[in-house]
Amino acid sequence: MTQHHTPEPAVTTPAGSPPLRDTRQRRAVAAALDASDEFRSAQDLHQLVRDSGERVGLATVYRALQAMVDAGEVDVVRSEAGEAQYRRCDVAHHHHHLICRGCGKAVEVEGPAFEEWADAVARQHGFVDVRHTLELTGTCADCRRAGGAG
Numbered sequence: 001m002t003q004h005h006t007p008e009p010a011v012t013t014p015a016g017s018p019p020l021r022d023t024r025q026r027r028a029v030a031a032a033l034d035a036s037d038e039f040r041s042a043q044d045l046h047q048l049v050r051d052s053g054e055r056v057g058l059a060t061v062y063r064a065l066q067a068m069v070d071a072g073e074v075d076v077v078r079s080e081a082g083e084a085q086y087r088r089c090d091v092a093h094h095h096h097h098l099i100c101r102g103c104g105k106a107v108e109v110e111g112p113a114f115e116e117w118a119d120a121v122a123r124q125h126g127f128v129d130v131r132h133t134l135e136l137t138g139t140c141a142d143c144r145r146a147g148g149a150g
Contacts, residue, residue, distance in 0.1 A: 028054040029064040030073075030088075038104040039077055039085035039097075077135045096134045102143030109136070 032048040033040070040048075046061045065086050068074040075089045077097060089095070089108060096114075098107045114134060122130040139147075 023064075024054070025056045025060050026064045026067070028052065028056055029061055030068070033068075033074060033086065033088045036087070037106070039075075039079075039087040039099065039106055041079075041083050041085050045086065077133070080137065096136065098136045098138065100140035100143055101137050102139055102147065105140050105142075 028049045029045060031052065032045045035048065042058065042062050042065055045065070046056070046058045049056050049061065065074060065076075069076050069086070073088065074086050075097070076084050076086050077099065079085055080101065087106060094115075095108045096111050098109050099105070111134060118130065118132050122128070
């Protein structure tokens with residue numbers, strides 16, 4: 001008797017990107033991301049996945065996160081300590097983040113003046129296909145009220 005292999009369904013990705021495999025592990029990581037509005041480290045997400053009862057290794061979480069970043073499904077920023085942190089974003093176009101150093105609250109922000117400046121600097125120096133990241137950190141109103149920071 002011949003066995004037929006049914007391929008795993010693929011997740012839609014931006015044009016030109018290979019489709020992501022829809023695995024149990026990737027679904028578990030995606031569920032952990034969906035459960036949080038804050039940027040989270042891979043270690044935090046790994047613990048959330050394990051707390052949900054899934055058996056997924058930390059290396060698998062890192063691979064799933066990198067694939068999701070590459071596919072444009074997840075944003076990654078660096079903490080002040082240099083640690084990569086991940087979050088699903090509400091918008092699909094290029095944007096920046098304002099992140100509270102106290103509680104981790106993140107707000108997606110537009111920066112047209114910065115975008116124009118970055119494009120002008122690139123043109124001035126003859127650069128093309130320039131990419132950039134801009135993350136702003138500060139203290140949100142809730143943390144300021146709670147801690148008296150000003």
